[in-house]
Amino acid sequence: MENATMATAANQFRPDYAVPPGWILEERLEVQSMSQAEFARRCGRSAKLISEIIAGKAPLEPETAIQFEKVLGVDADLWLSIESGYQLHRAREADAVRATAAIAWAKTFPINDLAKRGCFAKPVNPVDAVSKLLAFFGVGSHDAWNSQYGLAEVAYRHSPSFKSNEIALATWLRLGELDAEQQECAAYSEAQFKVAVKQIRALTREPVDQAIPRARALCNEAGVALALVPPLAKTALSGAAWWISPRKPVIQLSARHKSDDHLWFSFYHEAAHILLHSKKSVFVDDKSRDGTDEEKEADAWACNTLVPTAAWRQFVSTGPRSERAIRDFADSQGIAPGIVVGMLQHSGILPWTHLNGLKTRLTWSTDVED
Numbered sequence: 001m002e003n004a005t006m007a008t009a010a011n012q013f014r015p016d017y018a019v020p021p022g023w024i025l026e027e028r029l030e031v032q033s034m035s036q037a038e039f040a041r042r043c044g045r046s047a048k049l050i051s052e053i054i055a056g057k058a059p060l061e062p063e064t065a066i067q068f069e070k071v072l073g074v075d076a077d078l079w080l081s082i083e084s085g086y087q088l089h090r091a092r093e094a095d096a097v098r099a100t101a102a103i104a105w106a107k108t109f110p111i112n113d114l115a116k117r118g119c120f121a122k123p124v125n126p127v128d129a130v131s132k133l134l135a136f137f138g139v140g141s142h143d144a145w146n147s148q149y150g151l152a153e154v155a156y157r158h159s160p161s162f163k164s165n166e167i168a169l170a171t172w173l174r175l176g177e178l179d180a181e182q183q184e185c186a187a188y189s190e191a192q193f194k195v196a197v198k199q200i201r202a203l204t205r206e207p208v209d210q211a212i213p214r215a216r217a218l219c220n221e222a223g224v225a226l227a228l229v230p231p232l233a234k235t236a237l238s239g240a241a242w243w244i245s246p247r248k249p250v251i252q253l254s255a256r257h258k259s260d261d262h263l264w265f266s267f268y269h270e271a272a273h274i275l276l277h278s279k280k281s282v283f284v285d286d287k288s289r290d291g292t293d294e295e296k297e298a299d300a301w302a303c304n305t306l307v308p309t310a311a312w313r314q315f316v317s318t319g320p321r322s323e324r325a326i327r328d329f330a331d332s333q334g335i336a337p338g339i340v341v342g343m344l345q346h347s348g349i350l351p352w353t354h355l356n357g358l359k360t361r362l363t364w365s366t367d368v369e370d
């Protein structure tokens with residue numbers, strides 16, 4: 001009967017308070033009127049070890065638990081379960097102390113935005129926010145986050161005028177990483193990806209909500225993850241390109257300008273980084289289109305892929321300014337007219353206010369302010 005009572009008490013153990021197995025051992029010895037010295041002799045252990053176990057200063061090892069079982073008739077796995085719960089509680093207490101020290105760091109992240117996006121439940125307190133944030137990034141501590149995601153550890157490549165907040169940038173990229181991890185992709189094939197980007201040109205003429213899933217499928221078949229992630233506050237960026245593994249590159253788009261020309265040009269710009277540039281860098285792009293040779297090369301590749309250089313020069317030489325001329329040229333190239341408008345505007349041929357009606361405006365189900 002006493003053993004049943006012992007088991008019931010142990011099953012009610014909860015790690016929200018620290019109960020070392022030694023406390024229960026001490027109560028058990030009192031019930032059986034057995035001194036610590038006698039118990040130690042029966043177990044073949046030193047009195048010092050038994051005293052330290054009772055005081056919670058020494059862990060209860062499996063071999064010792066088996067000896068307890070033989071002397072007291074309480075299963076070894078029950079003793080070890082109590083020990084495990086106690087040690088876990090101590091570890092959680094230590095983790096809470098570390099989390100408290102990281103509260104100020106966690107406050108620099110867009111916690112509320114992440115909760116609204118369903119990344120985790122709204123934290124109940126600052127320590128809980130730290131815990132949820134670390135779980136979101138898949139790291140065990142603030143220091144581990146710095147090692148995995150800190151700017152000193154990640155080879156970010158962007159223009160000198162890039163203005164995004166570093167914390168917001170790392171968070172946005174993590175959202176893309178999580179999206180990419182869920183996409184089932186073939187092993188990367190450069191040849192197949194080149195075919196895919198040519199096929200996607202025609203999709204620019206389709207409604208975006210239909211074109212993007214089809215574009216993603218083509219990318220996935222070529223081994224590339226395509227992630228659309230709404231921008232976070234303080235992230236003035238259009239897209240990013242990077243490799244989640246040696247066999248899986250990622251193109252991540254924000255659609256922050258909410259127009260089809262920006263979206264598709266960003267896609268082709270990021271595709272250029274995948275095809276032309278280092279696998280070890282994270283290319284992060286804003287609207288400035290200035291800076292490194294790699295950015296200029298990616299722009300040139302995107303332009304030439306959307307509209308071959310010879311055809312573009314011929315078209316521009318006609319001084320196109322009418323809606324009809326732009327629609328006819330877009331039809332001849334098999335791309336959306338909004339893309340042609342955007343390219344003319346960036347080239348300085350059209351003012352930024354002209355013919356924007358040919359562009360398709362985009363919306364997110366939940367818009368996020370820049």
